[in-house]
Amino acid sequence: MYDPRSNKAEEFIDDGEILETLAYAEKNKRNAALIDRIIEKAKLRKGLSHREAAVLLDCELEDKNEEIYELAKQIKKDFYGNRIVMFAPLYLSNYCINSCVYCPYHIKNKHIARKKLTQEEIRREVIALQDMGHKRLALETGEDPVNNPIEYVLESIETIYGIKHKNGAIRRVNVNIAATTVENYRRLKDAGIGTYILFQETYHKKSYETLHPAGPKHDYAYHTEAMDRAMEGGIDDVGLGVLFGLEMYRYEFAGLLMHAEHLEAVHGVGPHTISVPRIRHADDIDPSAFDNSIDDDIFAKLVACIRIAVPYTGMIVSTRESKKTRERVLQLGISQISGGSRTSVGGYVEEESEEENSAQFDVIDNRPLDEVVKWLMQQEYIPSFCTACYREGRTGDRFMSLCKSGQIQNCCHPNALMTLKEYLCDYAKPDTRAIGDALIEKELAHIPSEKVRGIVVENLEKIGQGSRDFRF
Numbered sequence: 324m325y326d327p328r329s330n331k332a333e334e335f336i337d338d339g340e341i342l343e344t345l346a347y348a349e350k351n352k353r354n355a356a357l358i359d360r361i362i363e364k365a366k367l368r369k370g371l372s373h374r375e376a377a378v379l380l381d382c383e384l385e386d387k388n389e390e391i392y393e394l395a396k397q398i399k400k401d402f403y404g405n406r407i408v409m410f411a412p413l414y415l416s417n418y419c420i421n422s423c424v425y426c427p428y429h430i431k432n433k434h435i436a437r438k439k440l441t442q443e444e445i446r447r448e449v450i451a452l453q454d455m456g457h458k459r460l461a462l463e464t465g466e467d468p469v470n471n472p473i474e475y476v477l478e479s480i481e482t483i484y485g486i487k488h489k490n491g492a493i494r495r496v497n498v499n500i501a502a503t504t505v506e507n508y509r510r511l512k513d514a515g516i517g518t519y520i521l522f523q524e525t526y527h528k529k530s531y532e533t534l535h536p537a538g539p540k541h542d543y544a545y546h547t548e549a550m551d552r553a554m555e556g557g558i559d560d561v562g563l564g565v566l567f568g569l570e571m572y573r574y575e576f577a578g579l580l581m582h583a584e585h586l587e588a589v590h591g592v593g594p595h596t597i598s599v600p601r602i603r604h605a606d607d608i609d610p611s612a613f614d615n616s617i618d619d620d621i622f623a624k625l626v627a628c629i630r631i632a633v634p635y636t637g638m639i640v641s642t643r644e645s646k647k648t649r650e651r652v653l654q655l656g657i658s659q660i661s662g663g664s665r666t667s668v669g670g671y672v673e674e675e676s677e678e679e680n681s682a683q684f685d686v687i688d689n690r691p692l693d694e695v696v697k698w699l700m701q702q703e704y705i706p707s708f709c710t711a712c713y714r715e716g717r718t719g720d721r722f723m724s725l726c727k728s729g730q731i732q733n734c735c736h737p738n739a740l741m742t743l744k745e746y747l748c749d750y751a752k753p754d755t756r757a758i759g760d761a762l763i764e765k766e767l768a769h770i771p772s773e774k775v776r777g778i779v780v781e782n783l784e785k786i787g788q789g790s791r792d793f794r795f
């Protein structure tokens with residue numbers, strides 16, 4: 324029944340295969356010889372199968388777990404250096420006809436404030452985001468063909484790319500909207516989106532149907548096969564994710580990796596990103612009602628094992644996580660984080676009152692972007708506002724082959740330094756700027772090619788004099 328090449332959700336996410344994988348992992352969680360072999364394979368940095376990765380996730384041998392964490396840290400360093408890509412979510416509308424029981428935007432919630440931004444309101448939100456220093460957004464809307472039809476999303480993308488305010492520009496718009504048709508994915512591609520992100524929420528079909536009792540999202544197969552339609556529509560960067568806490572994390576982990584294997588098998592390119600949200604408190608939602616919640620240690624292990632299993636896939640953590648947790652998982656594999664986020668509709672321009680709350684979840688890390696940037700740099704990370712790949716047409720398999728050959732390192736590091744310099748010149752507070760300038764100076768030495776280093780030094784100088792948007 325299990326077939327990663329199948330186009331049927333229930334065959335590439337086969338329940339029987341997941342259950343066997345979990346039984347295999349459980350049986351081998353103290354099998355040192357097998358765990359050693361898997362770790363040795365992982366050291367080749369070509370990834371692991373879902374079965375192998377599941378054994379590492381379950382591993383109960385302390386010394387082997389130490390090795391797993393060390394390897395995750397090393398792979399993170401080798402593939403992503405000390406760069407962290409920055410982004411922010413932008414909520415366009417919270418009208419929704421679905422009934423997801425874990426989300427306050429579900430149709431039956433009559434007391435949450437329903438809002439939909441007009442194009443003028445989007446302009447104001449985007450200017451606020453540009454004034455913070457953001458260059459990369461993730462658009463979010465509920466599913467509602469009347470209030471948020473695809474035309475509204477397309478128009479909003481055009482508005483966003485068109486806003487040039489001072490030195491600000493949104494250079495990459497990622498989109499997180501409901502599963503849709505090949506035709507609509509094609510239109511999103513033509514509108515110039517970056518990654519199409521759709522969280523599976525849970526791979527467990529029965530739970531999925533219970534958690535989505537009504538509305539179009541109830542259809543497990545349509546939702547699970549969405550990435551295939553997106554790729555058929557020409558979008559080759561897709562972002563997976565599950566909402567940890569809904570189902571057993573071991574089940575979700577295996578499902579997530581099987582989904583990645585399916586995309587690789589059918590389309591020749593795995594997921595561009597994997598997000599790891601955990602369920603949070605929100606209007607109408609009490610996370611303690613979900614009994615599969617995971618603690619910080621399991622969360623860290625999940626991040627480390629995903630990092631090892633799919634080294635080429637970026638990993639995202641949002642402001643759902645605290646500063647402390649983010650600090651921990653950044654080392655283990657996270658390559659992108661949001662900062663200064665508002666999870667309400669229109670929240671960047673206006674703070675909402677309690678009664679007017681339109682937020683999808685409570686933000687735990689609510690520091691302003693500048694503080695997040697400073698905090699990253701104090702830990703020797705380079706906050707990167709780079710969007711170069713997408714703008715140079717390096718997406719999908721072109722992006723992956725660059726990644727796999729290690730060539731991406733020659734672009735990412737210089738681009739991170741140049742976009743950070745833009746941020747420091749245009750938006751940073753004086754103390755952040757001082758820390759950043761010192762960091763850039765130090766990091767220049769880590770550009771191996773003398774020629775590239777020379778170009779970067781020249782460009783940094785030009786950025787200081789007002790020029791913008793250099794990239795490799």
Ligand code: SF4
Nearest residue numbers: 419421423426429465
């Ligand atoms: S998770 Fe998405 S589809 Fe479900 S209720 Fe919330 S906004 Fe609607």
Ligand code: SF4
Nearest residue numbers: 709710711712734735
């Ligand atoms: S060069 Fe490409 S992979 Fe590297 S940070 Fe920029 S956009 Fe990402």
